[in-house]
Amino acid sequence: MPEPRDRYHHGDLRAALIATGLDLTRTGGPDALRLREVTRLIGVSPNAAYRHFANHQALLAAVAAEVQDRMAQSMREHTVTTDAQELGARAVARLRGVGLGYVGFAVDEPGWFRLAFFAPEGVDRPDGLMPPPLSLLHEALDALVEASVLARERRKGAEWSCWSTVHGFAELAIHGPLRDQPRQRVHGLAERAIDEIIAGILGS
Known part of the structure; x- marks a missing residue:
């Protein structure tokens, strides 16, 4: 303490x-x-x-917002790792990086991860904005459409398929059967899960 x-x-x-x-x-x-x-x-x-x-919830909301901001920054750092020149390849790498950054932050900071998305009911961001990690996911999916990699009609609702995949995987890695696995193995399995959901939403 x-x-x-x-x-x-x-x-x-x-x-x-x-x-x-x-x-x-x-x-x-x-x-x-x-x-x-x-x-x-x-x-x-x-x-x-x-x-x-004003109260405990107001402080909790401010701390949770700071955690979400830090998580988003960690996710951004994972999206600048590609040297691909082709627009579509860069867009796919961007979405992949967003997913890997999400899982990586959750595994590295499980206490903050719980605060970011499992705070008590009524604890919302003081600025009223969408949580930045979710905003990054929206932006990455929109970039796929702009690059003509993801069909516009398949874009609607795709964020929930992606988010549920990485969020569920993070829970398995923190609290489930993957919690005692070596970090390298967890990372490899996360890559596979993310690659498979990306292939699914792209219809490939």
Whole structure:
């Protein structure tokens, strides 16, 4: 468990609350975040936190949004690994990278993964935007259509087939029969699952 630290500076309490929330949820998931514990670790009273967050759910939503942003950044890093010149090949590699980045983040950060998509009901992004990981998936699928690789009539709803595949695989890798498998084997199986769903939505 994190120890109290000198991370709070006057005028930056909101950032300190989110940062400490990230520390707690990284290993413990959404259940580990308690407003009183966060303020104890920072060294301020719970009342001080209420100037920035109306309640526990508001803080949880802000921390979850930060996790989703970090997950999206990890996914972006997986989408810039191809040297393919052909537009269609780049679009396919982009979608593949989005999927592998999603699974990789989930396996590396299971506590944050649970917070990003399994927070309690009513905990929504403060900015009201679509979760960035899902936005990246939408963009990658749209790029397939623009590259004339995915037929426009097959695009509608394809995000749910893709997301359920990587999300389900991540759950198997974290909590299911793949949890004790070597990382290299998990990665190889993830590649196969993603390649097969891409082939399926492309009709190839």
